[in-house]
Amino acid sequence: MTNIRHQAFSLPLLLPVALLCIAIALPLLPTPEYWINLLNYIGLYSLVAIGLVLLTGVGGMTSFGQAAFVGLGAYATAYLSTRHGVSPWLGLLAGLAITVISAYLIGLITMRMSGHYLPLATIAWGISLYFIFGNAEMLNKYDGLSGIPAISLFGISLASPRAIYFLIWGAVLLAILCLRNLLASRPGRAIRALKGGSMMAEAMGVDTRRMKVTIFVISAMLASISGWLYAHFQRTVNPSPFGLGYGIEYLFMAVVGGVGHLWGAVLGAGLLTLLKDGLQSVLPRLLGSSGNFEIIVFGALMIFLLQYAQEGIWPHLRRLFPDKANPAPPPRADAIARSPKPRAGERILDVQRARKQFGGLVAVNDVSFGVDAGEIVGLIGPNGAGKSTTFNLVTGLLPLTSGSIAYRGQDISRFASRDIVRLGIGRTFQHVQLLPGMSVLENVALGAHLRGDYRPQGGVLASVLRLNRREEAKLLHEAACQLERVGLKEWMFAEAGSLALGQQRILEIARALCSDPALLLLDEPAAGLRYQEKQALATLLRQLRDDGMSILIVEHDMDFVMNLTDKLVVMEFGTKIAEGTPETIQQHPAVLEAYLGGIE
Known part of the structure; x- marks a missing residue:
């Protein structure tokens, strides 16, 4: 069960905030460009993993298809900006609109599924959208689209990795803040009840199917925003980053960090990105360059985590800083409406x-x-x-x-x-x-x-x-x-x-x-x-x-x-x-x- 709570600023909250503030300050320092790029990718992956925390860690629904929604956001803005000269900001709105419609329709069909059928369905739509990207003539098939313009904000061009860095991590912080607010509310309690079983939630008045579709759409929107940022950061898109393999990696990031914790998504994205980068440099020198040996290491790491740290790494870090904050009722509040009572003998x-x-x-x-x-x-x-x-x-x-x-x-x-x-x-x-x-x-x-x-x-x-x-x-x-x-x-x-x-x-x-x-x-x-x-x-x-x-x-x-x-x-x-x-x-x-x- 998730441990996300409505809380005041406390040590477990101040720790990631302090680390994030340090990370945000890095572009202002003489930090190597390589590390800035790496941190940009961590931010992009974090957005997708945060959505998976909401969908999987809180809502209890497993999805391997989030990379496809990243692709929707990336291709929507890439196509409109390169072929029709549309502003990247309008491209963002178009990508979100397409994603919301697609996720809503897919959610209506798949969110009623349970057991192994739901993950299989997410694999199916992930593969389908990947092949649509690769075979659509208007999207230049597997060659993709290039020449994507940079984002401009208040007249400032965000063409360089250092400039777009602040937009990427600002989006990460905003996503965490918004989802923390949501989960500490009446709809948030209903969302958190989904994992406890639909029978209890329905008996409390929760429309569980609608709530499942809602969080599915929200998680898809975060993936779409990540895709939009990715397109204008890379300035080119092709189907490769939107396949099933990346969908599995995104879920892996959420699980490693702590699938029930928003900050765990950032931690998991950072650890896996750094680990993958290091392994791609070290393993070819040790084992040759004929295979993707990092996949084997990732598989072994997943087995280790499932055996010894099923809740991910973030919960273990939180134990170092006990958090006693809880939502507290106000001493006084407006009277809540009550229904009229039946008459005697009715x-x-x-x-x-x-x-x-x-x-x-x-x-x-x-x-x-x-x-x-x-x-x-x-x-x-x-x-x-x-x-x-x-x-x-x-x-x-x-x-x-x-x-x-x-x-x-x-x-x-x-x-x-x-x-x-x-x-x-x-x-x-x-x-x-x-x-x-x-x-x-x-x-x-x-x-x-x-x-x-x-x-x-x-x-x-x-x-x-x-x-x-x-x-x-x-x-x-x-x-x-x-x-x-x-x-x-x-x-x-x-x-x-x-x-x-x-x-x-x-x-x-x-x-x-x-x-x-x-x-x-x-x-x-x-x-x-x-x-x-x-x-x-x-x-x-x-x-x-x-x-x-x-x-x-x-x-x-x-x-x-x-x-x-x-x-x-x-x-x-x-x-x-x-x-x-x-x-x-x-x-x-x-x-x-x-x-x-x-x-x-």
Whole structure:
């Protein structure tokens, strides 16, 4: 899990900034031209690797095709400036436009893929675009385009490597700043949730497919900008630097530096560029010039890293400078909007003959029950009874085979889970689903994804430009209030993965409460809790009920549910066999005969 955080200037941040300031000053010193050129290439590669950190390290999607987007940016400006005399700056806009359209269309097709299919798809489009560059007559085929004009900025020509050096590294710094802003925001938390699994993210209201396409487009735009800079730095382009081999190298740079860290991309680009340059000088003298022996060394290095430093080099450097900074909620913030609460006695949830089949297996067999406002209903039964499947039907994670489910009179049988949470249904999971590398506060704030000032899936540009400060203040303040409500305030800045299992379950409840639900679905919330923790949880749930919230709870602890719930629904093998008050259920003949004594 990525460890990128919203933080004040601290030692881990000052270290790369200080080194970067020294590097930027090098052109002003009598530095050899060779080193200036080498640093320019490191900057160009860094831009692509930074995009891969967002796409792969944060979003969890592997791409070997980023070199093709570098080529789009390079060829767009090269063609327009050499054949039509268009300004390089207009060439930049044209390249970005072509890249955005291409990446969006490719993303719509490929971002729904998972497993090994996505990397294979990225290889396919990388190879396809490479051969388009090499076979297009208008691009002069494999000979490429030459005579590309230099960039001019405020009347100053950036024709020399020393002059364009500042533009390249300025773009690197700007990219890091913008992505840091993005990842420390509401859309950023949604992006970081992608790697934790789409089911949890969707249940928090995140449109995961749209978010995947968004970060794919952003990473492609950074690659395109790198290509634009490359074209006007080299003053000539041909297909060779945009092939699959370079796409693999870019991903290698991100992995070596630390694929979950923005500054790791710069570190990886620098290390691999210097290593490759050194190996190309040394290895031919040792082994001859008949082969690309540096590829063998790179392969051995990758095996070593995967064995001993899977998170890359940057995390090890950060350990030398511990960073305790975390996003902190403001002491006061504007009130966040809340939905109107249901009236007493209103039917909140109405499940009628709900049925779910997986092939020939009937997991839920025509189950009917209801939940009223201000009521705690328990759904009990042995393992395999269909309780969690019923939960997933109510929350839209699974589609109904037949029957209907209504929330406050509205049929939600065909709603997606992200639309259901918008209506006012929050949930936890049978198996805890958190983002362990994020703070407790940020995990809870993810639950308020749909309650921001900007459109639920929008706000990306506002976050990049830090126009979302007011929104962030409200969401973090709400998250802090919910943590205090459930008794986890003192753990606010701890990493979620460091909490005990019982605390993680309580954290999930706080995250669900952050969505402002009228109906709360809890899947085995008392599992892993000690006796006193269970009593505290019961007190919390009774308080929520007294505040007008309805709760549907699956639990195996009979003492817990018998003393907590107003009504119980009993399931066996996907079928409801009893419904009534705890006292009634304890005396129900079918329950006593079938399995009550077998529930623990």
